[in-house]
Amino acid sequence: MYPAELKYTEEHEWVRVEGNKARMGITDFAQKELGDVVFVELPELGSSIKATEALGVVESVKAVSDIYAPLSGEVVKVNDKLEDSPELINEDPYGEGWIAELEVEDPKELEGLLTAEEYRALIEG
Numbered sequence: 673m674y675p676a677e678l679k680y681t682e683e684h685e686w687v688r689v690e691g692n693k694a695r696m697g698i699t700d701f702a703q704k705e706l707g708d709v710v711f712v713e714l715p716e717l718g719s720s721i722k723a724t725e726a727l728g729v730v731e732s733v734k735a736v737s738d739i740y741a742p743l744s745g746e747v748v749k750v751n752d753k754l755e756d757s758p759e760l761i762n763e764d765p766y767g768e769g770w771i772a773e774l775e776v777e778d779p780k781e782l783e784g785l786l787t788a789e790e791y792r793a794l795i796e797g
Contacts (some may be wrong), residue, residue, distance in 0.1 A: 674792055677687075677746055677767055679742065679785035682794060686766065687742040689782060694743050697770040698730060698761060701795050706732035707762045713790050715747045723781050728771060730761065743781045745774035780789040 678686045688695045691770060695735065703709065711731040718728035721727050726738040727747070750772050761769040 674788040674789060676788045678766070678788065679782060680791035681740065681742045681785060683740045684795075685740055685742045687782075687785065689776065689779075690712075692776050692779075693748070693773055694745065694776050695749075695770050695773045696742050697765055698739060699791070700765050703735075703762050703765045703769070705735060706730060707734040708732055709758045710759045712749040712761065712771065714754065715754075717747055719747050721745060721747060721774065723784075730758075736750065738773060741774070742785060743774060744777040746777070747772050748775045749773035 679692050680686050680699065684699045685696055686699050709732045710728055713729040715721065715727040721741040721743045721744060723741055725741050727741045728738055728739040731739050752772050753768065763769065
């Protein structure tokens, strides 16, 4: 349920780092809490984001929730599929439901993120 190769935030985002790129989205736990996602406001391509800053919004039938950047960097890719199919976040939060890709500014910020085990302890805690 919480892939071990990912890192997590206390705000329920996940991040997969490959080289200097980091793909991110919201966790399975977050999408279940939100319910059916009906709209996603994606970050702007080329924008610079600092870790923990809001970079977008997920709107569901139950709530509107900010999406926070797990790391600092520049937005180099967004998942345009979410504009027409926001439900991908519910169906495949760690795959087709990714939100954005960042070019990582400071790899040391990864040290402040949670492992899958730490994240599981946080939400089950």
